[in-house]
Amino acid sequence: MGHLNKYHMFEAGIWLTIATVFFIYSFEFNQNIEIYKFGATGWPRAVVLMLLFVIAGNIFHQRIHGSSIQAGRVGVSDDDLAKEPKTLSAVMNVSSFLVLPLVYAWSLKPIGFYAATPVFAALVIILLGERRPKWIVGISLLIYIMLIGLFMIVLNAPLPQGTVSPFYDFSAFMLRMNTQIQHLF
């Protein structure tokens, strides 16, 4: 086993799963293209094959060197947190921070940009450790006003309006307000 540990095996497992999924799904579009001998699957399967070879190389390297960085590499990441003791609250905080943007992205369709954005900004600020209510509200509003000013009023960029009432009505109100502002100029 050398320096291989559970983490390395897990990592290899993830990569092998990716390669397997891409290989198995390639049968869904396994059609001939009359003008091209290798068809639609040739390229992705070649990439999967190369990936398998490289995964094997990575396992071989980790068996001898563990997680150490290969000498002479440029632009490597410096993960100085790997050996830090992890408190439950910090882990929860990071996990929430990772999930929150996905929830925000999911909410854009039903709730819309105009209603979801100030709440998202405030939650991000809170998760990053700010506890003073005035600052949380003030900065969230400032960010919201800046974004609305630049993208809605100046650039007229189309942003998600939401589909669910009352959020959709709020978006409609914002857009009516924008039209009135545009008429002023």
Added chain:
Amino acid sequence: MIDNFLAGSAALFGDPVTILIFVFGVIGGMLFGAIPGVSMLTLAAILLPFSAGLEPAQGVMLFAVIYCTGTYGGAITAILFNIPGAPENAPTAFDGYPMTKKGLAGKAVGAAVLCSAVGGTASALLMMAATEPLAHWAIRNIGPPEIFALVFFGLAVASSVGGNTIWKGWMSVLLGLLVATIGQDPVGGINRYNFGMSDLAAGIAFVPAILGFFAVSEIFVQAERRAFGKYNAPKLSVDFPSFAELWRYKIAVVRSIFVGFFCGILPGIGATLAAFMGYGEAVRWSKDKKSFGKGNIEGVISSETANNAATGAAMIPLLALGLPGGALTAMMVAVFQFHDMEPGPLVFYNSPELIWVVFAAMFYANVSILFIGLIETKTILQLLRIPFHFLAPMILLLASIGSYIGRGLVLDVMIMFLAGMIGFLLRRSGYSIPGIVLGIILGKIGEQNFAQGMQMVHYDLVTYLSRPICLILIIAGAITLGAGVYKALASNRVGAKQE
């Protein structure tokens, strides 16, 4: 050439509206390039519908100017926040961000300003002098096999920088190539890996992927550092490098101009590969290879000179052949089409005034990087004073808007945040984010040109490799790849003996 250039300059500065559009393009490109979370592509995507109301020369000129100044602007966020404004600025972050952490942000940004201006101006001059002969040379000598060979070489270079090992470098690149296979295949238009989602038929748009892997993952990394009490605010410094300091790197600048210009000429390759190749060559020729990635100013100089040198060259395939070299030049094709024009050889004969207004504007835009860039930089550096917990939501929201605007799909915002999460986990495990992004960008181009090349030579590898430029590039890529694997295996032997 000089007469045409003067005529183009007169047309540019003789009309107040054109001047206003030029100034808007210069400042807009710089600002959108330099604001973390959005990029010149965001601005270009927003402006695209409005360009239909402009004169053809004004519309094309606006996008050309945004391309020049936005390519430079993206270096600032790469250096200050480790968030490249565009993929072509990714190698800049390798050394630029470590310089910021050491309190040398001013020197890194100053070098980026000067080298972007030098690379871009040299490229604009070469473009003006040689567009037609270079276009003819490219038509005769560059075909799909050469483009595929360059993609292969570029990916080999990208795999050799960024990951903790050559294996992780290649795994990153191959992951990018796999992601690029999502959507329609470039030969037969068959849907691949859309998992029943019709929005995925068009593939993964690279703007959300780039924003996710670069901007969002960096915010996640910094948030984690903050949660574990390890966050160090970047140090503010506004001391620019002296001319004498930069003069030491004149050879790197000249080399990067040629590398960048060559990459830019090739359709579909663009500035991203130029920056990686410029950086890779700087590492290859340096006597102090170990200092790269730790804050070597030569890394910033090489990648910034190369990516801006590619901007002028990218206009050659666009204007002479009608082939865009990247996302922004593809939007320029749309501007031409809005006005019932097609870029290509006939433009030089039908609309020479348009061509020379664009050439003149690109030249002046690159020169203005030097002056406006230095002033802007001093202001932008003040962003480092904003506390991270106030800057982070701004960046995340700007990135959300930047992702959404391109295609108007909420799915793209989700893809961006997913890419951010994946990027965060991969960075922690020593994988190369720029490698993944380059794989995504070059994947489709590589596949398309490989397929076309194979069809051209009737699947005969000997004929394929009998094309000299193709052979040279394939050999260069193979040597880069082989050297990387050899080093990894040699270190394995040393490691095994030590055991």
